[in-house]
Amino acid sequence: MVKPLEGILPVYKPAGFTSHDVVAKMRRILKMKRIGHTGTLDPQVTGVLPLCLGRATRVVEYMQELPKEYLATLRLGLSTDTEDLTGAVIERAEESVQVTEEQVLEVLNQFKDTISQVPPMYSAVKVDGKRLYELAREGKTVERKSREVTIYEIELTGIETHGDTTDISFRALCSKGTYIRTLCVDIGRELGYPSTMVQLERTISAGITADRCLRFEDVEQHMAAGTLAEVLISVDDAVDYMPAHKVPEDNTKGALQGQKLSARLLEPPVEQPGLLRLYAQDGTFLGIFERDEHKPTVRAVKVFLPE
Secondary structure (H helix, E strand, C coil): CCCCCEEEEEEEEECCCCCCHHHHHHHHCCCCEEEEEEECCCCCCEEEEEEHHHHHHHHHHHHCCCCCEEEEEEEEHHHHHHHHEECCEEEEECCCCCCHHHHHHHHHCCCCCCCCCCCCCCCCCCCCEHHHHHHHHCCCCCCCEEEEEEEEEEEEEEEEEECCCCEEEEEEEECCCCCHHHHHHHHHHHHHHHHHHHHEEEECCCCCHHHHCECHHHHHHHHHHHHHHHHHCCCHHHHHCEEEEEEEEHHHHHHCCCCCCCCCCCECCCCCCEEEEEECCCCCCCEEEECCCCCCCCEEEECCCCC
């Protein structure tokens, strides 16, 4: 019996595909149904889209917690109803854009912080059970709650002037839930101009960099050669930001059956509350466990029974 594929497939999403399109295509290529992605990318956006195969779908929520990195370009001098070039132009600057590198650097630095963002109308956020983009297509605008996101790093990578408009390119490392389109609009506002996002590439997601990702044709070649399992990222490596601990052999069975363990029993002992990766003495990954905040005990959160 062939062992089912299990792990994280790092895919590079091309422009023109929704994240759901990519999942559907991979289901056909891999001939398996249990595939999930770790974060939606708009159709025109390219870049890292980690896909979880088989039991790896159970760790999607933990992979989504990690920061994401983007390379973005915004255009000063016009704005659109979608905050990117797929939408209709709703405002143009009255005169040619005039900004200095110093001004841009100063404004970008203002956003290196925890900031408040209002989700764009053209987004998948739900209001009263309906997605915002569905309301936007009906010509409706509704009030949206702002949300806090964090920009850990932001770096200017280029400035180019094209006639009356100016393009600003930057790299941003940010928390989950950050709308780069909205960040582009907010940067433009601080510089005193209408603006819109013109290009976006996700270069890191779930700790996976773009240079590790496979194109569709790469996946097909690996499937044909029977080597796809060799390029998958293991479930435990996908959450390697969690500390690793081993359980004594006598307690392994109990851990897998959901029994609480003494935090002091593990190797090394678990001092801090929070999530951890648990391994058997032979190095077999047993799952994600959690140390209690108030008591020195550890309990199972997601068990991966050895196959």
